[in-house]
Each structure stands twice: as C-alpha cells, then as structure tokens.
Amino acid sequence: MSHISTTTTENRLREEIAEIGRAFRLLGMAPGTSGNISAKLDDGWLMTPTNASLGALDPAAISKLDWDGNLLAGEPPTKESFLHRAFYDQRPDTGGIIHLHATHSAAVSCLNGLDERSCLPPITPYFVMRVGRLPLIPYYRPGDPALGDAIREHAKTHGAVLLANHGPVVAGKTLEAARNAIEELEETAKLYLLLRQHDVRTLGEAEIDELRQAFGAHW
Template identity: 65%
Template sequence: MNESALREHICECGRSLHDRGLATGSSGNISVRLADGWLLTPTNASLGRLDPARLSKLDREGNLVSGDPPSKEAFLHRAVYAERTAANAIIHLHSTHAAAVSCMAGLDACDCIPPLTAYFVMKVGRLPLIPYHRPGDPALADAVRGLAARHRALLLANHGPVVSGADLDSTLYAAEELEETAKLFLLLRGAPTRPLDAAQIAELTAAFKLEP
C-alpha cells in the first residue's frame, strides 16, 4: 500500500473507531510506519474527522516533516517502533472497558487481563501494565521500551491500551479484541472463571505460530 492509500486507510480506521465509541472526543492516536519515517494522527484531532492530507508525517527520529503538529504521545509510538522491528502500525486508545481495567487495583502487572479466550491469546497475548505517567511524560517512553519488544500490546495505568501489529488491519483487530476481552473481564468480576491454561496457550502458540 502506498503512502496515499495508507493515509486514507488511517482515516477510515479512525472513523470506524470513533463511530463505534472506541475513541471519543480527541482521544486516541494511530500511526503507520513508512520506509522513511511514519504517519501519525495530529494532536487534538478527532479520529472521526481526520483529513488524509493533514496527518503528521515524521522522520525516523520523530521530527515533523509535513502536516499538522503530531499527537503529544508521538514519543510513545517511536519507542514501540524502536523496540518492535516487525511492527508497522500502532493504535493507542482510551476505550472504555480497557481504560476501566487500567484503573483497577490488584492487577497482575505482568499479565493484567487473564487469557479468557483463544482469540485474546492469538491477537493480544500477555498484557503487561505500565505504571501511571501523566499524558505526554517522556519518562513513559523508557517504561514502554522495557516491555515493547516482548509484547504486542501494553496497558497504560489509568490511561488505556497501546497495541502494535504487522499492519493497520491486524492492529485494529487486536485493539478491538483487547477491548472486548476487557469487557468480559469486568462482566465476570466475582464469578468463578476458567482462563486457558498453559498447555492450551502452548497449543495455540504452536498451531498459529504466535509471536510475542
């Protein structure tokens, strides 16, 4: 897909997320890696009303090349791309159920949503919790670097999920699966649950050649 098509696709995905209530107001951001840098949604922009021509284009070092000023969380995307060479797209949301989980006390910081379904394991995998940082805090990049290489998705405490993938479509599907599993997790609070066990996860990993 060339850059022009990628710009259109980012806007289509943004509209889809916005229209389904997964990105409200000006929250959330989307990026896609290019050969010479990456595209990112601008700061204070609604994902439901993106203009392909005004998307921020940054070079590999994160400097703005063209378009509107980038999201203040551009450093977060850059940190993930630096650690995950196979990642070509990132979606960061404040989606309701995942954000709600991120505010809960007593989570397992290494795996904060249990493997309730096969599809969560296949699309998201283990989900670590990143300690709270204020929005735009550059120290968040260091926290992300420590985990991004080993995880496709991260949950930022009191904030929301960051999901990466090989392309924008697979990243979108993983972000949607994470949100739905967060909803299941909240619905099942207080009820006995039966997460997938280690053998079942290993079988999925082998059958679908899952990457960390």
C-alpha cells in the first residue's frame, strides 16, 4: 500500500511540475530553456531535465534523483540541481523549489547598489508574507559549485535568494507555495523597477511586525 501511495504522489508531482512549467512559459517567466523546478519525495527528489523548456515538459522525462545525486529515472537533470540541493539540505521542511530567469527579477539582479540583506524593499505586505527578505548572492559563473555553498549560508534563515546577474531561487513548504512566492517576487521586482524614480512609501517596522504576528511573516 505504501508503494502505491508513493507512486501516486510521485506521478502527481510530475504532472504538477509540468503544469507549473507551462504556466510560467505562458506568463513569459521562463524564456527558452531557462529555469528549473524540483519537488521532494520520500525516497528522493524530482528535478527538471537539462536543456528542457519549462513550457514543454514531459512528466515521464522529469529526472528522479536520490539524495546522493544518483539518477534513478527520467532524463539527466539540469546542471543547476545543486542550487536546489543547497536549500533542501538547510531547510528540511522544504517541499518544492523554483529557479527562474524571469525578466523583472533578473533585471533587478543586474543592478548596482542593491541592499545585500534584501534586494527588494517591503513595498507590499504580500511580498513580506510570501517571500520575506531577499538576500543577494554574489555573481558566480553558471554551474560553479561554489554558488551552492554561497546559497547554503543564507538558506537556513531565508526562503529565497537572488543570484547576482542571474535570477531568483525560491523554496516553499510545498511546490504550490514556491510557485506563489516566486510569482509574488517577480511582481514586486516589476513594481520596484517602475517606482525607482519615485518617492516610495515602504512598510514600516510596526506594520511589518503586525504581519509577523498575524501571518507568521519572516522579515
């Protein structure tokens, strides 16, 4: 019975990853073969394949890995799997992780003078509740394993990071939570870019503290 349940859960998550990938492509958040999505299983984790378009994922081809990184099923995984592993290692309650090169958040990642403690200010309560502080990870070349170590330094205390000149990585207790958070992050990045030349009212500490108490926000 447990094997049947595990298989059912895995198949459901494969379908969910493919559906989320299609949605991101339609929203313009996953150009080309950029971005990757993962989900945790009881016996390993699912990871989108290398050089795969998120808009055209075959659920059966999605990689399944054990916690030693061995491929158990599907096609070879993205070379950025270690970005996800860094979060899984540090946040045991993580159920899903998403990394995108979405336009507005990637644009913010290319700006000079960002606050390294949080690249985006508390513009809206929804950003504070769903994402929280967004620390900046310095630039590393794509595929550099040292990037995973840099993420680990922040992953224990933050559910999302922004990779310089690259894009965001967001973890959630479920895959759906990660999806909602990264969409909120992208919308906040868009607002931030639209408002940069204006005198912006951000949430004050008392307002953020109210969100902590009412919704368990982490800021």
